[in-house]
Amino acid sequence: MASQRIFQLGLRRTAASGFTRTQTAGRIVQRRFAATQNVNQETGQEILANQRLKRPVSPHLAIYRPQITWYASSLNRITGILLSGGLYLFGIAYLAAPTLGWHLETPSMVAAVASWPVFAKISAKALVAFPFFFHSVNGLRHLTWDLGLGLKNQTVIRTGWTAVGFTVVSALYYTFLV
């Protein structure tokens, strides 16, 4: 055992014989023969900014496979914007109505809608019902996630399709039967 170690040490000393002796610093110092030039601060910044232009850009959304997880998430935001946008537009129009001579009181609006053809009524109902039910049901999913529940991928997929199913059924019911 001891003889083996002594033999190994001897081998190592032979292999690295150059480093066992003390050397002057000048022999170890690296020398690099690269062509360099001094530039001022502004030029340096410019070179760096131009290098940054060549960095990769985030890929387009279209490269991702359509899946219920991220589709439902996008739809949640889009439906929210539609519903709230409608509310904001109505609010602004309601305040501007006396000045502009519009009639946005409930009785006159009801009378106006009553005079619409059936097709227009059904379209308007569908336009409100689908976003409303989707945003409401999907909001419940989001609230359960915020409690830390139902975060497994399979569960998210299942609840996503459940939300879509519930939306379609209730929106169709309220569009055509109520």
Place this chain on the structure above:
Amino acid sequence: MASIMRPGLLRQACHATAAPQRFMSIRASPLAQQLRPTFAPSTIPQSTRIAAFHATRRHQILPALPQKVEGTANDPTPVPDPSPVHGSYHWSFERIVSAGLVPLTVAPFAAGSLNPTTDAILCALLVVHSHIGFESCIIDYFPKHRVPLLRNIAMWALRIGTLTLGVALYSFETNDVGITEAVTRLWHA
């Protein structure tokens, strides 16, 4: 090797030249390539052979804007102060508003419409919920470092809009029948 691990680098590098060469390589002689002995060097440049591996189109939403460098090249990235409760109360407030909307949304379906007080609460929560929603959209799509002016304009437009909506809903609640009753009547019109 680096180009295999980071294909983005490669695409930037060979995008300009890859397309015409790939086109030529299809037209030139694929047979010659196949009959070529394994030890003979390929006539197709290395970058083109790797580029052919990337099948998707180069497809970007927005081109990169002119870049500007804050400080010098050797400055570290600024790290924000770590704060465990930053945004935490804000987050809880948003959830409470959303959760509060749930019974107020279900109730009209069960009862037909709401009494004035509950209707007013629903309106108030809708205003807050909408404001928060639009605010997060603005924060997501108008980043401060990219479009600072547009971000400010959008934020102020939203604040004015929310205030207008608040006044409008107050007026609607006090002078008219309330939103749940209005929607019910419109739905059955």
